[in-house]
Structures are given as C-alpha cells and as structure tokens.
Ligand SMILES: CC(C)(COP(=O)(O)OP(=O)(O)OC[C@H]1O[C@@H](n2cnc3c(N)ncnc32)[C@H](O)[C@@H]1O)[C@@H](O)C(=O)NCCC(=O)NCCS
C-alpha cells in the first residue's frame with residue numbers, strides 16, 4: 001500500500017485532485033467527511049459535544065447545529081481545543097480503520113487521505129505517510145475562486161484563510177506540490193503525472 005496525505009489551503013483544489021486520483025484507481029478518504037461522521041446523530045461523539053457545549057448546539061432532530069457550534073468555537077481557542085479533543089481522536093480512529101480495510105482489500109492499493117488541517121492538527125507527524133501532497137495556489141486566486149464560484153464575501157474568504165496554516169508551512173512539509181494556479185486541465189495533468197510516477201519503479 002502507498003499512503004498519501006493530500007492537503008492545501010481552502011479552495012486550493014484538494015477535492016479536484018482527490019477526485020482525479022480516485023478516478024485513476026486510488027482509495028479516497030476525506031477527513032472532513034469523517035469529522036461529520038464522528039458527530040452524526042446518535043453517535044457517542046455528538047453526545048460528548050452536547051455535554052460540553054450544551055443542548056443549544058443540537059437541532060430539532062437531535063442533529064448537530066454546525067452554525068451554532070461554529071459560533072462558539074471559532075473565536076474561543078479553548079472551546080475549539082475542547083471540540084478538537086472530542087472529534088480528532090475519533091476521526092483518526094475511523095481513518096485508521098478505513099486505511100487498514102483498503103490495505104486488506106488490496107495490498108497494492110494507493111490510499112489518498114484528504115485532510116485540510118494536516119499541518120494544523122499535527123496529523124502530519126502522526127502517521128507514516130509515503131507522500132505528502134500539497135495543493136498550492138496564491139491566496140489572491142483562492143479568494144477569487146471563493147468569491148466567484150461559491151458566492152462568499154471577500155472578507156469571509158480572507159478570514160477563512162487567516163485561520164489556516166500559512167502556505168509556507170504547508171510547502172515545508174510537502175514531498176510534492178501540485179500547482180493549482182493554472183487551468184483545471186493543468187492541475188489534472190500534474191495528477192496524472194504523479195500517478196504514473198507512483199507506478200514506475
Ligand atoms: C465547528 C464546526 C461544527 C463548524 O462547521 P461548519 O460547517 O460551519 O464549518 P466547516 O466545518 O466547513 O469549517 C469551516 C472552516 O473552518 C476551519 N476549521 C474547521 N474546523 C477547524 C479546526 N478544528 N481547527 C481550525 N480550523 C478549523 C476550516 O478552515 C474550515 O474550512 C466544524 O468545523 C467542526 O466540527 N470542526 C471541528 C472538527 C474538525 O477539525 N474538522 C475539520 C476536519 S478534521
């Protein structure tokens with residue numbers, strides 16, 4: 001098995017790269033999705049979140065009210081650390097389970113773990129990555145994408161970026177960088193080249 005960590009700042013093209021790798025045959029695991037599973041309705045994770053942050057973070061159907069919880073934790077580092085302490089170990093546990101299952105299914109599998117907060121959560125040190133892959137485009141371009149493609153305000157887009165690790169910090173842990181500042185076709189061509197490198201020698 002080859003285990004790849006895929007990270008990048010917001011709107012840097014991670015999902016575009018992850019989807020292409022999956023089309024080429026990789027097993028794709030998405031940390032954001034696992035973080036949602038960790039606090040799914042009825043999960044022990046959600047129960048702990050409600051104990052810590054109060055019933056006000058639950059919706060009418062007992063589901064997580066993400067906006068309410070976001071309002072509490074983004075702006076209160078202690079609260080965010082408490083939330084991370086509940087969610088991240090669970091994400092890690094599920095990820096390890098999925099990675100082991102992929103390897104059991106195919107010992108030659110390429111597994112791509114898409115994790116936006118690879119640097120921020122310290123996960124870059126936690127696992128034995130065969131390759132750390134970083135999607136990289138200038139912040140100004142990513143802001144333009146968030147504004148034009150997602151209808152976000154420029155101020156919101158800037159605030160999201162300001163909360164994340166810096167491009168320099170991500171580049172410092174990269175084994176390979178995909179430059180996503182060009183066209184989407186240029187991004188995909190770099191992914192295809194990476195895939196053939198993975199399978200040669
Ligand atoms: C607080 C929550 C419920 C808010 O949900 P919401 O859907 O409103 O926002 P979303 O998850 O899209 O996050 C928005 C942005 O905040 C940043 N962010 C999210 N979680 C974290 C975190 N733990 N630390 C730092 N930044 C974070 C990211 O840059 C992200 O792009 C949610 O972010 C959450 O559960 N976070 C903790 C779990 C986590 O770390 N998730 C990230 C994947 S491991």
Ligand SMILES: Nc1ncnc2c1ncn2[C@@H]1O[C@H](COP(=O)(O)OP(=O)(O)OP(=O)(O)O)[C@@H](O)[C@H]1O
Nearest residue numbers: 010011012013014015016145149180182183184187
């Ligand atoms: N060269 C490029 N490479 C990748 N994506 C591009 C490129 N040019 C434009 N885009 C567009 O930029 C947007 C961001 O891409 P994507 O969703 O893959 O990013 P992401 O890093 O997964 O985002 P998020 O952090 O918000 O999950 C998409 O709408 C994509 O079509």
